[in-house]
Amino acid sequence: MAQQVKRAFRYRFYPTDEQAAELSRTFGCVRFVYNTALEERTRAWYGEQRRISYVESSAALTEWKKTEELAFLTEVSSVPLQQVLRHLQTAFGNFFARRAKYPRFKSRKKSRASAEYTRSAFKWRDGKLTLAKMAEALDIRWSRPLPEGAEPSTVTVSRDSAGRWFASLLVEDVIAPAPATNAVVGLDAGITSLVTLSTGEKIANPKHERRDRTRLARAQRELSRKVKGSENREKARRKVARVHARITDRRRDFLHKLTTRLVRENQTVVIEDLTVRNLLKNGRLARAISEASWTELRTMLEYKCAWYGRELVVIDRFFPSSKLCGNCGAVREKLPLNLREWTCDNCGVVHDRDANAARNILAAGLAASACGDGVRPQRESSRTGRSSVKQETQRATAGIPRRQAGEEANAAPDRRTGEGVRAV
Numbered sequence: 008m009a010q011q012v013k014r015a016f017r018y019r020f021y022p023t024d025e026q027a028a029e030l031s032r033t034f035g036c037v038r039f040v041y042n043t044a045l046e047e048r049t050r051a052w053y054g055e056q057r058r059i060s061y062v063e064s065s066a067a068l069t070e071w072k073k074t075e076e077l078a079f080l081t082e083v084s085s086v087p088l089q090q091v092l093r094h095l096q097t098a099f100g101n102f103f104a105r106r107a108k109y110p111r112f113k114s115r116k117k118s119r120a121s122a123e124y125t126r127s128a129f130k131w132r133d134g135k136l137t138l139a140k141m142a143e144a145l146d147i148r149w150s151r152p153l154p155e156g157a158e159p160s161t162v163t164v165s166r167d168s169a170g171r172w173f174a175s176l177l178v179e180d181v182i183a184p185a186p187a188t189n190a191v192v193g194l195d196a197g198i199t200s201l202v203t204l205s206t207g208e209k210i211a212n213p214k215h216e217r218r219d220r221t222r223l224a225r226a227q228r229e230l231s232r233k234v235k236g237s238e239n240r241e242k243a244r245r246k247v248a249r250v251h252a253r254i255t256d257r258r259r260d261f262l263h264k265l266t267t268r269l270v271r272e273n274q275t276v277v278i279e280d281l282t283v284r285n286l287l288k289n290g291r292l293a294r295a296i297s298e299a300s301w302t303e304l305r306t307m308l309e310y311k312c313a314w315y316g317r318e319l320v321v322i323d324r325f326f327p328s329s330k331l332c333g334n335c336g337a338v339r340e341k342l343p344l345n346l347r348e349w350t351c352d353n354c355g356v357v358h359d360r361d362a363n364a365a366r367n368i369l370a371a372g373l374a375a376s377a378c379g380d381g382v383r384p385q386r387e388s389s390r391t392g393r394s395s396v397k398q399e400t401q402r403a404t405a406g407i408p409r410r411q412a413g414e415e416a417n418a419a420p421d422r423r424t425g426e427g428v429r430a431v
């Protein structure tokens with residue numbers, strides 16, 4: 008059955024000078040309202056243990072606009088200012104529910120500048136988008152078509168640190184389910200390859216990645232040598248931002264293709280919870296990029312599985328996927344990082360390290376999925392590194408061959424994960 012989903016389509020656009028000025032002003036006001044409201048809520052929370060509601064914040068905003076020194080807030084569309092208060096409300100909701108950390112201030116330099124317009128604050132006519140307080144429609148480059156007859160319900164405008172402008176349009180879309188299949192797949196997060204599949208297939212990082220990373224490192228070195236506040240430093244900063252933006256874009260593109268393929272080809276996809284895993288040791292930059300890849304990969308798998316009626320199983324991060332022999336179930340004591348291939352002492356089977364891990368992940372996931380409702384992705388809890396893990400362990404490890412007695416006592420911590428091996 009086809010599913011109706013809300014889906015965001017993001018496009019680049021090129022503002023006129025007036026539009027750029029109007030949007031920059033709006034971004035500034037959005038940030039100001041957010042930070043001021045956050046400050047008030049913080050004072051109320053830490054000073055009086057009192058929670059300020061969205062309605063109160065909204066009323067305060069109305070009062071601010073009446074004062075002389077904050078009258079500039081009336082010059083921009085009021086909708087993005089209301090919207091950012093809603094976002095702050097959500098952030099506090101997550102904090103009180105212990106799903107997230109305490110909300111942080113938006114920084115002029117570091118935070119992404121954005122403004123959200125709801126239906127009353129933009130015009131959508133004949134495929135042209137005009138924002139409130141603007142005379143002309145935005146010059147959007149329609150890099151891919153919107154769904155037939157789509158009516159955007161929300162438009163988010165943003166500018167990244169490389170100075171590029173984007174409009175993201177939220178529309179209703181109808182998604183047809185992917186054709187039924189019995190295929191299943193397990194994924195192992197790799198070091199030499201980004202992902203190894205349980206089928207043995209290795210998916211490398213895109214070829215340009217290494218070169219881009221070298222460029223980024225060079226640009227960052229140059230930036231660090233420039234005098235603070237100088238014109239040249241600003242130039243160097245933009246250069247870093249541009250290289251960064253390109254890496255992010257290419258990575259996203261690559262991950263979209265990969266996840267779409269995996270979800271279309273398989274009924275069940277099993278991954279490991281890698282939130283806190285100490286994945287890579289070959290340089291800080293490589294690690295940051297790979298971790299970002301993994302977070303993004305997981306997010307994409309989550310929503311695409313939901314779209315196409317597939318199951319995503321996330322197994323516990325303490326599961327000894329690499330050191331477990333997929334053939335006989337014996338667990339190795341040690342498996343040094345540089346050992347890409349190993350022979351099981353017990354049954355003599357030769358394993359490719361990553362492919363064996365991927366197969367073990369798959370087996371654990373299928374066992375978990377069969378003995379209940381599957382292990383649901385638990386994003387918030389895993390992000391804060393708490394809860395659900397224990398529960399996942401029990402379910403995820405059901406049906407996994409048991410380790411022989413006595414082995415656990417001298418089991419060395421897994422060097423790759425940096426975690427101790429837990430009892431099965």
Ligand SMILES: [Zn+2]
Pocket residue numbers: 332333334335336337351352353354355356
């Ligand atoms: Zn074996």
